[in-house]
Amino acid sequence: MEKTGAEILLQTLREEGVDVIFGYPGANSLPIHDSLNNSPIRHYLVRHEQAAAHAADGYARATGKVGVCMGTSGPGATNLVTGIATAYMDSTPMVVLTGQVTTELLGSDAFQETDIIGITLPITKHSYLVSDPGEVESTVKQAFEIARSGRPGPVLIDLPRNVMAAKCEQSGVKNIAMPKKRHAGNKKNGEELQRIATYMNRSERPVILIGGGVKLSQACEELAGLIEKGNIPFVSTMMGIGSVYTLNGFNLGFIGTHGNELANRIVHDSDFILTIGARFSDRSTAIVKEFAPLATIAQVDIDPSSIGKVITADISLVCDIREALTKLTPLVERKERSGWLKRIEKERNALGKDRSMKECGPAGAFIRDVQTAMPEKTIAITDVGLNQIWTVRSWEAKTPRGMITPGGLGTMGFGLPAAMGVKIAVPDHGVVVFTGDGGFFMNIQELATISYYNLPVKIVVFNNGHLGMIRQMQDLFYGARFTDIELGDKVDIVAVARGFGIQADKVSVENSGAGIEKMCSADGPFLLEVVVDPDTYVFPIIPPGMSNIDMIGGRQG
Amino acid sequence: MEMRERIIAILVSNKPGVLSRVTGVFGRLGYNIESLCVAETISPEVSRITSITNANSDFIEKVKKQLNRLVDVMDVTELIPGQSAQREMILIGIDLDQKDRTEIVRSIGMFDCKIISMRSNYCIIQVAGSREEVETVINFLRPFGIDKVARTGVLALRYKDRSS
Ligand SMILES: Cc1ncc(C[n+]2csc(CCOP(=O)(O)OP(=O)(O)O)c2C)c(N)n1
Numbered sequence: 222m223e224k225t226g227a228e229i230l231l232q233t234l235r236e237e238g239v240d241v242i243f244g245y246p247g248a249n250s251l252p253i254h255d256s257l258n259n260s261p262i263r264h265y266l267v268r269h270e271q272a273a274a275h276a277a278d279g280y281a282r283a284t285g286k287v288g289v290c291m292g293t294s295g296p297g298a299t300n301l302v303t304g305i306a307t308a309y310m311d312s313t314p315m316v317v318l319t320g321q322v323t324t325e326l327l328g329s330d331a332f333q334e335t336d337i338i339g340i341t342l343p344i345t346k347h348s349y350l351v352s353d354p355g356e357v358e359s360t361v362k363q364a365f366e367i368a369r370s371g372r373p374g375p376v377l378i379d380l381p382r383n384v385m386a387a388k389c390e391q392s393g394v395k396n397i398a399m400p401k402k403r404h405a406g407n408k409k410n411g412e413e414l415q416r417i418a419t420y421m422n423r424s425e426r427p428v429i430l431i432g433g434g435v436k437l438s439q440a441c442e443e444l445a446g447l448i449e450k451g452n453i454p455f456v457s458t459m460m461g462i463g464s465v466y467t468l469n470g471f472n473l474g475f476i477g478t479h480g481n482e483l484a485n486r487i488v489h490d491s492d493f494i495l496t497i498g499a500r501f502s503d504r505s506t507a508i509v510k511e512f513a514p515l516a517t518i519a520q521v522d523i524d525p526s527s528i529g530k531v532i533t534a535d536i537s538l539v540c541d542i543r544e545a546l547t548k549l550t551p552l553v554e555r556k557e558r559s560g561w562l563k564r565i566e567k568e569r570n571a572l573g574k575d576r577s578m579k580e581c582g583p584a585g586a587f588i589r590d591v592q593t594a595m596p597e598k599t600i601a602i603t604d605v606g607l608n609q610i611w612t613v614r615s616w617e618a619k620t621p622r623g624m625i626t627p628g629g630l631g632t633m634g635f636g637l638p639a640a641m642g643v644k645i646a647v648p649d650h651g652v653v654v655f656t657g658d659g660g661f662f663m664n665i666q667e668l669a670t671i672s673y674y675n676l677p678v679k680i681v682v683f684n685n686g687h688l689g690m691i692r693q694m695q696d697l698f699y700g701a702r703f704t705d706i707e708l709g710d711k712v713d714i715v716a717v718a719r720g721f722g723i724q725a726d727k728v729s730v731e732n733s734g735a736g737i738e739k740m741c742s743a744d745g746p747f748l749l750e751v752v753v754d755p756d757t758y759v760f761p762i763i764p765p766g767m768s769n770i771d772m773i774g775g776r777q778g
Numbered sequence: 779m780e781m782r783e784r785i786i787a788i789l790v791s792n793k794p795g796v797l798s799r800v801t802g803v804f805g806r807l808g809y810n811i812e813s814l815c816v817a818e819t820i821s822p823e824v825s826r827i828t829s830i831t832n833a834n835s836d837f838i839e840k841v842k843k844q845l846n847r848l849v850d851v852m853d854v855t856e857l858i859p860g861q862s863a864q865r866e867m868i869l870i871g872i873d874l875d876q877k878d879r880t881e882i883v884r885s886i887g888m889f890d891c892k893i894i895s896m897r898s899n900y901c902i903i904q905v906a907g908s909r910e911e912v913e914t915v916i917n918f919l920r921p922f923g924i925d926k927v928a929r930t931g932v933l934a935l936r937y938k939d940r941s942s
Binding site: 401 | 846
């Protein structure tokens with residue numbers, strides 16, 4: 222039977238397990254929206270395409286499935302760009318659909334034409350321009366395969382309007398042909414695994430460094446098994462937080478600029494680091510030449526380009542993480558490591574057990590109170606800024622997907638739309654987003670989406686009247702010469718929220734119990750504005766150009 | 779680290795847009811492409827790209843890893859001088875007066891060249907050979923007044939032993 226390109230598109234999306242698309246229509250995507258009428262796929266109409274991309278990203282991070290977003294050609298497509306870049310940096314599996322002008326107009330500067338493939342080349346894993354309805358099915362299948370395989374990432378499919386409207390006989394593609402990599406697979410993997418095990422067994426002060434790749438490859442249980450067997454303490458990057466929750470005694474926190482002092486210090490002292498699914502971003506390593514000066518470094522990653530990019534790994538293994546861990550654990554010996562673990566405990570006590578609370582001050586205490594008041598199965602989403610650091614330090618992610626943060630690109634405005642995507646993906650989970658006033662204003666229009674669909678998302682806006690994190694930098698590193706960071710207090714955020722049809726309340730961070738109670742017991746969405754003193758910073762912090770143990774506000778010496 | 783010419787051979791899908799993805803990787807890493815040759819291989823769905831870049835040795839690892847992330851890249855190899863045949867072809871256009879004409883025709887015999895067009899006031903000479911051979915011919919002809927040069931850029935193929 223003959224079908225239109227759009228019908229084949231939607232049918233193939235269904236076959237790939239898609240149930241939700243976040244999008245915004247326009248003339249050049251209309252054939253697709255028209256066919257959505259007859260598809261079981263639900264389309265959520267956001268209020269700005271950037272939000273569609275972040276929502277799809279949140280959906281993917283909450284489920285591990287491929288998130289799907291869609292915009293029309295031209296401005297619709299360019300509005301998606303920040304969301305695509307965010308997904309690319311954090312390796313989120315995502316398929317981005319863009320409408321495009323008809324094929325005969327391509328390249329003519331037609332109305333609402335942009336070369337979105339060209340624009341997104343460096344921020345997509347791959348992209349396709351579909352020029353024939355007969356190619357739709359195989360292209361979509363390839364796109365999903367690419368988005369979720371290896372190191373996941375966003376794949377863009379550009380869909381000219383006439384190709385979507387044209388009819389063709391659906392061929393029923395069975396297997397999809399993709400260019401085959403020569404020299405794929407490393408024959409020496411067995412030897413490298415053995416070397417890693419040997420180093421681990423021999424080392425006196427080993428640490429495991431967990432990156433975002435562990436969640437992405439769903440290897441959390443395998444990793445917990447290895448940690449338990451070898452009695453190995455672990456740290457994580459910001460993206461790796463929550464990968465291993467149950468073995469809390471071994472958890473030293475996360476490393477880097479805004480990381481936990483204990484984690485940074487122990488990494489510095491270690492003699493062997495097994496790095497799993499982390500790419501040594503500059504936010505994690507601080508100054509590279511002083512990172513873990515005493516340690517032999519082993520690195521396991523599915524993506525060869527992550528290995529040795531920033532830090533030279535003494536041993537490297539390109540492999541699916543779950544597979545690597547499954548093979549590695551039997552080779553690692555059970556060890557007491559009592560000396561090393563005692564030393565770490567001593568350090569932990571010296572730094573103060575309640576340190577993390579003091580570090581984040583009343584904001585940290587507030588976040589912990591919210592966690593207590595929310596259901597056990599709650600996912601926290603952060604925006605970017607001080608609010609993000611407060612949250613990742615204070616919220617205890619109890620499942621691998623229990624906390625979602627845009628670590629790689631640091632995109633302000635991510636939180637609110639991502640939280641919508643999370644709620645739609647896992648409606649039986651509690652969903653709370655923590656954002657600053659700056660980031661909140663960046664995608665404030667999504668309050669309308671949340672209100673329209675009545676998505677019971679809890680929205681916490683920390684209002685310090687400033688771009689807090691930038692204020693801290695100006696304060697510490699620019700001689701307290703404050704410029705261009707004041708947002709002021711003219712906006713009545715509670716009234717704005719109510720104007721959008723969302724219940725809201727305002728509390729101070731020190732006196733927030735009643736507000737939290739109200740937010741958590743409310744049916745439907747609720748916004749809690751939390752007034753915070755602009756001097757509430759994050760300490761300790763590593764200044765630019767310093768090493769991981771030179772933390773301002775950390776222990777001296 | 780030593781800066782020198784690095785020749786890279788890249789096998790890619792013969793499809794629209796692939797070349798810009800490949801060259802984009804060089805640009806993003808901050809490397810200039812000195813020469814670039816692209817054409818289909820014995821299988822029409824695969825193209826071979828041969829490129830030259832002046833770079834340190836760490837360039838090879840970096841560019842290999844980044845290129846291999848591209849879906850349409852099937853293989854990336856460095857071609858090392860001494861382990862590969864390297865050839866370039868150029869066309870040289872020369873403005874002539876009568877005297878040059880006989881001089882050029884006579885002396886060009888010393889080189890592996892071909893005159894592929896000879897008009898009363900202009901000739902085009904084809905030269906194929908190693909980089910050095912080609913440079914020698916250019917230097918020899920320079921005094922005659924070279925009008926234009928078109929070069930293919932270097933093509934290279936690795937020698938293959940029976941064992942490999
Ligand atoms: C889109 C975007 N623009 C600029 C920045 C730079 N930036 C990082 S943190 C920050 C301040 C955030 O302020 P706010 O949202 O109020 O959060 P706070 O730090 O006060 O918690 C800024 C401007 C960014 N990360 N993202």
